Amino acid sequence: MAYERYFPTTTNAYATIPTGLQTIKFSLAAVKQKDSIELFLKKVQIDAGKYYSFIITDSVKSQINSKAMFLQDDLLTYGASQIGMRFVHAIWNDTAAKNIDIFSRRNNATIFSARSAGSATTFIPLNYFTTSDTLIVRRAGTAFALATLNSVTLTPGRNYTLVYKGNGAVTTAKAKPRSLLIYGH
Numbered sequence: 560m561a562y563e564r565y566f567p568t569t570t571n572a573y574a575t576i577p578t579g580l581q582t583i584k585f586s587l588a589a590v591k592q593k594d595s596i597e598l599f600l601k602k603v604q605i606d607a608g609k610y611y612s613f614i615i616t617d618s619v620k621s622q623i624n625s626k627a628m629f630l631q632d633d634l635l636t637y638g639a640s641q642i643g644m645r646f647v648h649a650i651w652n653d654t655a656a657k658n659i660d661i662f663s664r665r666n667n668a669t670i671f672s673a674r675s676a677g678s679a680t681t682f683i684p685l686n687y688f689t690t691s692d693t694l695i696v697r698r699a700g701t702a703f704a705l706a707t708l709n710s711v712t713l714t715p716g717r718n719y720t721l722v723y724k725g726n727g728a729v730t731t732a733k734a735k736p737r738s739l740l741i742y743g744h
Contacts, residue, residue: 567725643718658699665692
């Protein structure tokens, strides 16, 4: 589990959690444990020797798994010519309720296709390029752009998670608009 004030972190660290069924408590910061205000609890299964990411979408208190995604990080080993990437569709309130594609301008190709809201892919290998890329969220099978992430620069041999997040119905910065973020493992 990565942790810090904001994710992606500058340290890309994982927290150590005992194996088995665990309850993770999210609370507001406090001076002492007794002072913290509990926001919610989430029960998760932790397996020995595994790494996980916890991605919160629109309603973390929901019992629907796609609202609070606890994903196993099956990190792959790559050489200097590849990276690993997975995609998480964590958008909420997408009134069109249609699948989306992720298009790489540098590759001039779709790298993830027909992904539905609440879904996550496994890590896939992609060729590494020394030049930056622009990643575009499009309605599946069209060139209609929903969000863009410019100047994406990656490090060879690393794994990344690309997350489509925010309110699918808005584009203004004041209302948590749909957007992309990427973090390294």
